[in-house]
Amino acid sequence: MFKNISVIDLSTGIAGPYCTKILSDLGANVIKVEPPEGDITRISKPFFNTPGNVNQSIKFSFLNTNKKSITLDLFTSSGLSLAENLIRTIKPHLIVENYGPGGLQKSGLSFETIQSINGFTSLVSISNFGSTGPYRNYKAMEINLQAVSGLMSITGEPDAQPLIAGADIAQLNGGQVAALSCLTYLYKSILTSVGTHADISLMEANIDLLENWMLGAFQGQLMPRRGKRHQSGFPxxxxxxxxxxxxxxxxxxxxxxxxxxxxxxxxxxxxxxxxxxxxxxxxxxxxxxxxxxxxxxxxxxxxxxxxxxxxxxxxxxxxxxxESDQLIDRRFFSNIGTNTHPGTPFKIESTVTDSKEAPSLGEHNQEIYEDLLGIQQDNIRTLVEEKVI
Incomplete structure (x- = not known):
């Protein structure tokens, strides 16, 4: 279903790459565009074998299965030209980025520029607080997102301090919301041949998880944390x-x-x-x-x-x-390369069954730059020397 869908992933970290991981697991062709030094999660602990090796991060490996990797510094004139050439050549249905409000525009690659190259490409921009509002340029990490979205206010014992969830739930949930947005705007662009610029706020994506706590607040009720107890009664x-x-x-x-x-x-x-x-x-x-x-x-x-x-x-x-017999029976885990990974949380015919491990840094530079874009090897060497790729 998604094998003819192409995506350029300009995002780093967790939310954006998780969004595009969902798309790649559905069969989309995702090209991950990384800065020459690599995505920040490439140096995130823990590592499979060699600590500090940019191709050994467990987190990066999980977030980037079934993708291709090229390196590119968008914030150079040569890098911008290459990005525009890539968009012109592969005609992506979607571009996902998380440079923050106005961040991608500083490279010269605005939504208007993308539209002038390929009118049906949708741009999905993920940021902490969205592209508008007084918080738009504020910084936030996982703990801050869980705090400011209200998640921490409902986590922990009623008479103790709020707690952070063990997983990067704010960013992972934000990535799921972004993936849903991608599918929505993909459908729209197929119907209308016109792309859309989607503005995803991680704060807003996670407020939805507050459900009845938020609805209670609308009625003037501030519900307490429940701790280890659920509201459905005793026990x-x-x-x-x-x-x-x-x-x-x-x-x-x-x-x-x-x-x-x-x-x-x-x-x-x-x-x-x-x-x-x-x-x-x-x-x-x-x-x-x-x-x-x-x-x-x-x-x-x-x-x-x-x-x-x-x-x-x-x-x-x-x-x-x-060791769960339920997950084993459903073949939830899959062997990708030399490692075992969680599978996709949905079972439909279009999911990738022969998953590929996350790419090494710039693994597909030759395939994309030389074979697809037709750049001569001498020019590629110059781009490497100038740290453009």
Whole structure:
């Protein structure tokens, strides 16, 4: 479905490359244009084998599967000319960038310039706060994005300080939103033959994740952090067990199944069955539950509860996921090169099944500059010497 779609990826870091990773995993032809020193994530820890090697970063490897890499300094006259030639030659459907508001324009490659070269190319610009507004030029890293978008305000225990999520959720979610925007504007350009300039704010992309917290604020209600507890009643929270942690929820099965699972008839009292009144008996129920949980292992608890239609799960770490029979059955993980990678979180015919590992820095310079654009080798050597590529 996407094998005839071409994308130029001018982005660095996480959000932009994750956006184009989704597109490349769908089969799009993505050319990653990196500065001569490489994308910043090429030096991000940890590394597969050789620390500091620009081709060994695990983060870069994850974010850039199925792409081609060329090096190019856009902020030189020769670099701008090459970029324009590349756009003219491959006629990309999409260009993704995250130089910040006005950043790409400083190179001379504005949306208007792109349109004059190829009218149906859409430009997707990703920035921390969007291209307008008083924050447009403010700087932000992952922790700042989680803070300013409100995510940290709902993460952690109610009576403790806010916490940052373990993953780069603000940037990864922003990348997903950008990918959805790419598909939307791609569809529009196919229908109208006219490209669009999309303005993606990572702050705004993540405010959507606040759901009822945000809607409550509109009604004058500031909802507190829930910590390890969920709003769906009691019990619906995280508890320790003999080899880790489990999330416990007595729904949707009947309460009698809970008592049977935990092999304790004292849990099967009539007053415990009514969900709305059960929180009143927390001090009686919880000690009985934790006593049983402490003696059992997380995966045994998980499978035993699920057999009784109780919504339990175990807190999985990365090793648990690698060993998950569910993910193995669905062939979620794939071997790419010499490493194992998470697969795409969707199963459709157009996803790439023979994924290629992330490219080494400038791996496709010859293919693109010499074979595609027809630049002579002597000129390529000069461009290298001048640090244009």
């Amino acid at each position: 619906s929270e995280v508890y320790p067990c003999s080899d880790g942690y489990v999330s416990v929820n007595a729904s949707p099965g009947p309460w009698s199944e809970m008592a049977e699972l935990m092999e304790d008839t004292s849990l099967d009292r009539e007053e415990y069955h009514e969900r709305s009144s059960r929180p009143k008996y927390r001090d009686q129920i919880e000690p009985l539950m934790t006593k049983w949980l402490d003696k059992n292992k997380k995966k045994e608890i998980f499978h035993g509860a699920q057999k009784r239609r109780l919504a339990f799960s175990y807190i999985a770490n990365a090793r648990d996921l690698l």
